[in-house]
Amino acid sequence: MQGKAQPRILHIIPSLIKGGAERLVCNIAQALVSNKLAEVMLIQLREGDDYAFLQRDFEHELIPSKLVPSLRGTWHRQTAELNKAIEDFRPDIIHSHLFEAEMVSRDTLFKGVAYFTHLHDNMPQFANLKLSNMLQKQTITNAYEKHWLVNQYRKCNNEFIAISKDAESYFKNTLPADLQKIHLLNNAIEVNRFLRKEKQVLDPEVLRMVSTGSLVNKKNQKFLVEVVKALNQQGKRVVLHILGDGPNRAAIEHEINASGLEDQIFLEGNVDQVERYLHQANFYVHPATYEPLGLVIIEAMAASLACVVLDGRGNRDIHQEGKNGFMIQNQDAKAFAQALVKLHNAPKLYEQITNYAVNYAADFDINKYVGKLMTIYLKSLKNKP
Template sequence: MKVLQALFFPPEQPGGVSSMVPYIQERFDKLNWDMELFYIPKRVRMKGSEPVQFKTFDWTVYRGNAIVDKYIQTYKDYLWWTQMRIQKRYDLIHAHHPIAGMAMKRLFPETPVIITLHSSYETELILNGKISENGPEQAFLTSLYRELEANLDLILTASNSFKNYLSKYVEEPDKIEVIPNGFDENRFRPIVHENQVPQLISVCRLVPAKGLDILLQACSELKRRELAFVLHIIGDGPIRKELEQMAADLNIYHETIYYGYMLHPEEFMPFFDIFVLPSRAESFGSVFAEAALCRLAMVGTQVGGIVEQIDNGRNGLLVPVDDAQALADALETLMSDSELRNRLALAAREKAENDFSLNRVIEQLTVVYRRYS
């Protein structure tokens, strides 16, 4: 069976699905499957010119909006690149982005095309202050879910939370299937250690949706309580300078270390004590599973896929969104109780190994793929 994994971002893109799918391909290769990866290079811009028409809605009513126009042009570019690069045929195409899914089905209508929807672009744009809620951009982007349902053979998501979100925009939500993300446990090597000063770590793209402003406020409160700590932030993004200035304004500049983008943060994470990320939204939150496999105590927010990974008080702690005081309280609880940290970290590792293993993903995808063979 010849399977094409159709990504949007190249595999070296930091975090998320782009860095996960190559491990899926590698595991299927070991099982003697014929599987390839495909994506559009970042350098391909303004090449496509084919007219775009959707079955389920008229996108042209949104024409003239910068984000919509850019999205449509990117779709055209993906069509152009795919026509240029793919000459062979596959038995199944598994897309990992709406643009990839729509392009593949348009160009190969006789081939089964399934898609895993990993996140909500419109939610990210709203939380990052790029678009207004209930505006034309949100209407356009959410209309694409029904378009995918009408054209593709199957929609998958990584969490029940995101499936519930999608149900508002499709006609048959019960047909959406959930396969949580999976991770190769061999990549994660927990290290037994005891830091004299608690070491906090957060790994994410530096955008407002990740709630790092709340984390800095919480850390400022910890310092006010005269608690020693070091906060390590791995990742880069458009608000890095703003966050650095905020740390200085909150008098925690010397307690905060910014590393920028790191290709394999899982090699670095096991040396720390507490993973914390107060996201305002997460469709799944892969970094929490990665932190769990590194055997770190975790603090997250009560949103999206995070609550499907953290059982509050059993394998981590959950706090409300945008609540710096509650976040500081949770961090202080873990910082002051090494026995609790270890107990939660061990439980987190056990759950991640059971629920988010790459072997489990391979088994579930094999069943899905063979459905179309």
């Protein structure tokens, strides 16, 4: 936009508690400003900020906001302060992340603003009705919220950004045909942050592994206990660091202790410097049964790790079988372990895969990403009346 003011972009997200969407929005905001592409403001709706270290050059505010619809017509609105902040910032673009932000950011629509929804996952509120559950209270609530949002989307000519083919397919199946302005744009990372300064050395004696993710059911960390057992049965010594926290921590810890693996599997909790653990490992293992994309897998590739993962659907977009790792289709701990053993026993294959992974991850750099994102933004602004 040479000779013109930079576009003003407002990102809205429920919180900045540790997670893929939360980290991405901070990376996007920082890269847009660092590359002098836009003026950026980030608003979070409730407390919780695990990414202060990523917020350097853009405006960031906590504005408690809420919109709770009611079938009886008594909606609970806490949006006045948010709307005042939007009026003061005067954005050209409002880009919302996750469902809670969808609701509050579409309550009052501002003239001349281009609206974008980031499809980080398959939001259950948008699921099509099924006979089997259509009378359940949550299903009725979801359908009501979807109906309201769809009407608001039409009014603002909403556009969507899907992080994976799986997310794109889900919303093409659940959104009305006239609202399917969906751009496929895989997520990105700060590649330089994860690159190794020194060449990696494969430990021939110990399988050094790391895994990252919230300790929740879909991340499926208990499966890794079975994988380590299978590796031990094949005579392999193991060190596995699991990064992340969540409601399943106690259950996972119990499983580790009951299996006598407390000297091989370590629950590290939430950490800021993920790259430090990646650089101490040789393998990245990802047991998620559902993964919208898998930024943590891309980070591991950039850190020169061989990745062995379960098929989480969305991570198919970033996987090339036998080139940047191995994908196991079913929850088969023995098959998962065999893939790791195959790589550990073949240093040349390991080097080939990790070299390819580093080069592959380079295409997911955040600076390339925001260039593509700006192209989408500017095209939308050009079409605005």
